[in-house]
Amino acid sequence: MPTVYIVFISAGLLFLLLYVVYRVSSKPITTEEAKAHLDSYFTKLLHQSRQQTGLQVLVESKGFHYSFTAGSISAGNGATIAPNQPFHTASIGKVFTAVLIMKLAEQGQLSIHDPLTAYLPGTALTNLFVYKGTDYAEQVTLKQLLGHTSGVADYLEDPVSGSPAFLELLVSNPGRFWTPDQLVDFTRQHQQATGIPGTRYHYSDTGYILLGQIIEAVTGASFSANLHKEIFGPLQMDDSYLMFYSEPHNQPKLQIQDIWLNGTEISTYQSLSCDWAGGGIITTPKDLMIFQKKLRNGQLLRPDSLREMESFSHKFRTGLHYGLGMMEVRFEEFFFMLKGLPRLKGHIGILATHMFSYPDSDTHIVMNFGSTAAMVRSFKALIEIVNTLKKIRSVDI
The missing domain is CATH 3.40.710.10 (DD-peptidase/beta-lactamase superfamily)
Structure with missing residues (x-):
């Protein structure tokens, strides 16, 4: 997995980050303007993407709720993705x-x-x-x-x-x-x-x-x-399960979205059994949002346990620090002009899957790009979301 993230320190990514900083106005906007902007942004992003079949985004922040779903479940049949289509979380499972x-x-x-x-x-x-x-x-x-x-x-x-x-x-x-x-x-x-x-x-x-x-x-x-027993059931994550080893509570289960690994679509491969406790969970944006919010409000762990997980004492890559099964994004390490962005806590996966929160403002972000080729695009999108939230009059992030 580490080689996938070397792109974070490339000159090309820094250019993309600088582009994001300068092209977005700091003028305050309404929640409806923010949603319209993000709809336009993600529609264009998916249209320009390669080795990617669909895209899911879910954002919640102090009364602001945003959901975006577009593309196909599978490149093979072209069926439209449902808002709560299951996807492979990859290393978010850690x-x-x-x-x-x-x-x-x-x-x-x-x-x-x-x-x-x-x-x-x-x-x-x-x-x-x-x-x-x-x-x-x-x-x-x-x-x-x-x-x-x-x-x-x-x-x-x-x-x-x-x-x-x-x-x-x-x-x-x-x-x-x-x-x-x-x-x-x-x-x-x-x-x-x-x-x-x-x-x-x-x-x-x-x-x-x-x-x-x-x-x-x-x-x-x-x-x-x-x-x-400990997570899916108590939190009513009824569409979540461990691939190859269990079934979701809701039946019949839905087809999972395409998984693009270095240009090959592998969602039906038995060899995906290689993830297990390292990241073999299938879930939905709704379920993953539930998990992240319940983890933050103390329904899964005591505050001291969560603080221990968030002892981000090691550098995973420039801009990403690691604790105990948790990551922290430090945008300012990507580029100095991103210093004003908050530090997000959560995890990413090799398939450009994201689960991050900013506890100070009760902000939660879930994204699934479903492709190893989308990692740079996914971080550019993460910055776009945070920048947009900062401009909404009623949201303080």
Whole structure:
């Protein structure tokens, strides 16, 4: 996943950000003018896009509600996207995994400072944390897995030996079903640890697969059952589920939107089973908005647990900082003229999926572009939304 985000520091993106800053007037506007502006903006954006079938946007901020849906569910049949069409969240799912771990910590069933070996047998950790000839498996903590500082490699995008790269396997063998054990084994057999635990930040989907296995070991229930029991059910997220492992409450379930991975549409591939606890959740804009708002108002975690998740002490990329399963956008790092924009908290996914909030003004933003090729466009759109909100007379962001 990390290579996808290198575009954030490219000169091309900085030009796009500068373009956004200068082309938008600071003149106050009404809520209706804001909605009309965003409708026009997103219609043009989708029309100009490549390797993207549809677009969903949902924004709520102090009485301002905005929803935009356009395009097709599938390039194959051209059916129109419904306002609440399910989509693949990608790495936004890591927030859900982190919330489950923090809930278990609140219940006293584990501590995030516990060693990994307290929950998974040593054989499950063989050759995952060997760095320069020394095995550091016994030093790894759950907090390090949550914050990507454990040293374990990333099966999805890290260099490999003795095998094609994982993303190549995903596309070239669409019928393969990947179990969590097989995902961990891929790192064990084909990759090397990236450092001594606790000494450096390195984004790792493998680490989140291990967290999913810990959740199962502690609760005695499947990862998907935990999602439904602790989050989907209580919050009435009735269209949400873990792809390949569970079903939504609402039936019959709707077709998910196209998923474009590096130019290939993969929404029907069995190999998408590779996400699991690292980001295999299917949801809708409405459900994801519910989750984000309930997380913010204390219905999922205590305030101290959420503060711990938001200890953004590591830099994911320029402009993006990481805590424990949560990201913070610092627009001013993209370009100095964006200094006045608020810092948003949430997460992104490789498919240009966004879930962000600005708690100070109760602002929440959900977007799904459904394509790895749309990452720059999606951040340009995020800036457009925030700039527009700042100009609405009745909204203070």
